[in-house]
Amino acid sequence: MLSWFKKKLGGAQEHRQGQGTESSAVQIQQQASEEPRFFSRLKKGLSRTRKTFVHQLDALFLGKRKIDAELLDELEEILIMADIGAATTQELLEKTREQVKRDALGDALALKEALKEMILGYLRRADQPADRVMPLHGPFVIMVLGVNGVGKTTTIGKLAHKFTQAGQKVLLVAADTFRAAASEQLQIWGQRVGVEVVAQQAGADPSSVVYDALDYARPRNFDVVLVDTAGRLHTKVNLMEELKKIKRVMDKKIPGAPHEILLVLDATTGQNAISQVRLFNEAVEVTGLALTKLDGTAKGGIVINICHEFNIPLRFIGIGEQMEDLRDFEPNEFVEALFAEGEAERE
Numbered sequence: 001m002l003s004w005f006k007k008k009l010g011g012a013q014e015h016r017q018g019q020g021t022e023s024s025a026v027q028i029q030q031q032a033s034e035e036p037r038f039f040s041r042l043k044k045g046l047s048r049t050r051k052t053f054v055h056q057l058d059a060l061f062l063g064k065r066k067i068d069a070e071l072l073d074e075l076e077e078i079l080i081m082a083d084i085g086a087a088t089t090q091e092l093l094e095k096t097r098e099q100v101k102r103d104a105l106g107d108a109l110a111l112k113e114a115l116k117e118m119i120l121g122y123l124r125r126a127d128q129p130a131d132r133v134m135p136l137h138g139p140f141v142i143m144v145l146g147v148n149g150v151g152k153t154t155t156i157g158k159l160a161h162k163f164t165q166a167g168q169k170v171l172l173v174a175a176d177t178f179r180a181a182a183s184e185q186l187q188i189w190g191q192r193v194g195v196e197v198v199a200q201q202a203g204a205d206p207s208s209v210v211y212d213a214l215d216y217a218r219p220r221n222f223d224v225v226l227v228d229t230a231g232r233l234h235t236k237v238n239l240m241e242e243l244k245k246i247k248r249v250m251d252k253k254i255p256g257a258p259h260e261i262l263l264v265l266d267a268t269t270g271q272n273a274i275s276q277v278r279l280f281n282e283a284v285e286v287t288g289l290a291l292t293k294l295d296g297t298a299k300g301g302i303v304i305n306i307c308h309e310f311n312i313p314l315r316f317i318g319i320g321e322q323m324e325d326l327r328d329f330e331p332n333e334f335v336e337a338l339f340a341e342g343e344a345e346r347e
Contacts, residue, residue, distance in 0.1 A: 041319050042337040046300045053082035053301060054339055057115070061108035067100050071108065082301035083270045088308040092118055116339055119304050123331035126307035126314055134259070139171070139222045141214070141250060141257040145243065145280055146264035148231035151292040153182065155264050155318065156226050157189030158326035164193055168223040173213040174199035175206040175246065176230040186228050193323075206230065206242065207249045214253040227258070240283040247284050261287045262315065265306075267294040273302055277310055290326070292318035300338060 056078045060071065072093060079089040095118060099105045105114060134140060142159070146152040156172065163170045172190050174197060176182035183199040190197035198213040210227055217225050227250075229243060250257040263286045265273045273291075280286050294300060294317050307314060314329045 041325075042294075042317075042333065043340050044295075044319075046294070046334075046338050050338065050340075053078060053084075056081075057112055061112055067096075067105060067108055067111055072096065075111075079301075083305060084301040085271060085274065085305035085309070088122070088305050091308070116335060119338075120331060120335045122304055122308045123314075123334060126310070126312065127329070127331045135254070135256060138254050139214075139217050139225045140259050141225045141227065141254060142260045142262055143227045143229065143247065143250065143258035143284075144262050144264060145229055145284070145286070146231060147276060148179075150231070150264045150266040150269075151318065152231060152264045153185050153189065153228055155290050155292060155316070155326060156186065156228050157193060158318070158323050159316075160189065160193045160195050160224075160226055161323045162326070163224050163226075164195060169221060170195040170224045170226065171213065171217050171220075171222045172197040173210060173225060173227040175209045175213075176228050177202055177204045177206055177209060178230045182228070182230070207246050210246055211249050211253055214250065214257070218254070240279070243280075243284050261285065262290055263288070263312075264290045264292060267291050267300070267302055267317075270302055271305075274305060274309060277306060277312065281310065281312065286312055288313050288315040290314075290316040290318070291329075292326075294319050300334075303334065 057075075060074055060078065075096075076089055076093055079092060080086065084092075092115065096105070096111060096114065099114060105111050144152055144156050144159075146155075153176070160170045160172060170193070172186055172195055174183040174186045176186075177200065180202075183202070187197045187199060198209070198216055200209050200212070206229065213225065213227070227246075229246060230239070247258060247261075261284055263277060263280050265276060267273070269276075277286065277289065289306065289312055291303060291306070291314060294303075303314065303317070306312075316326050317329050317334075318326045
């Protein structure tokens with residue numbers, strides 16, 4: 001399947017550059033050849049969730065136990081421990097009770113399949129295409145947000161790699177002017193990927209950096225501009241106001257920009273990620289999410305919770321350090337890896 005950004009940008013690339021479909025076909029073929037390896041790694045990344053969730057479900061349902069109040073109480077504890085969250089857990093239990101009343105679930109094994117379908121429903125509901133319109137003229141501007149330590153700059157570098165692999169001309173903007181070596185880190189990624197980076201001296205006004213970068217990008221036919229903002233605590237009001245200012249400057253320079261506001265989250269932070277999404281979204285209206293570090297140390301249940309709590313698309317998941325380890329989020333693939341048998345643990 002083509003990724004969301006290829007679907008969104010591919011037509012513009014063909015219009016601007018007059019290129020055929022041969023290179024796109026090669027990219028699709030290469031991606032398809034990588035899928036089995038990625039699925040195996042995704043299963044490994046979800047191994048902790050399987051141990052705290054699916055394996056416990058199997059133990060709970062062993063012997064095709066009758067669905068009663070005791071079983072549902074134990075199920076509630078398992079769901080909470082898997083980072084699925086209290087509100088999502090309660091809704092799953094309510095739907096389960098309704099099915100039990102209707103005699104739609106014959107036994108506990110049927111309940112496991114029903115849970116799988118309900119979880120897939122949450123993920124599919126959040127799996128929506130980028131809803132901002134691709135600009136007719138000028139670059140597609142992505143503003144990237146996140147608290148300190150989530151892997152925001154690394155995610156930007158990996159995104160730049162994905163865009164360049166799709167044939168896009170990419171510009172990186174170092175609007176994180178506060179963190180020591182943030183600009184240098186982004187420039188290293190620019191060198192690795194082979195894209196230009198706009199940066200100013202440490203301590204410069206981030207809005208000024210963004211304004212100058214968009215001035216630079218527009219006449220040079222860049223397809224994508226990725227803006228790295230300073231990591232900030234989502235509870236700091238003054239820093240959130242600065243994000244609003246950067247957003248206003250973008251819109252003033254290129255009407256409609258930023259076209260995507262991507263919030264990067266660390267899967268290992270668990271329920272704290274929920275409050276991050278809520279507060280960043282209230283400040284600047286987040287349009288997409290990237291979930292990093294889903295590499296075996298995180299409880300993957302947070303993915304289910306995020307998709308249930310917010311009507312914000314989960315664009316990407318990160319399962320490792322390599323450039324190719326940031327992948328488009330696919331609900332069916334995620335659920336199949338989550339409920340897969342224990343092959344990953346034996347590999």
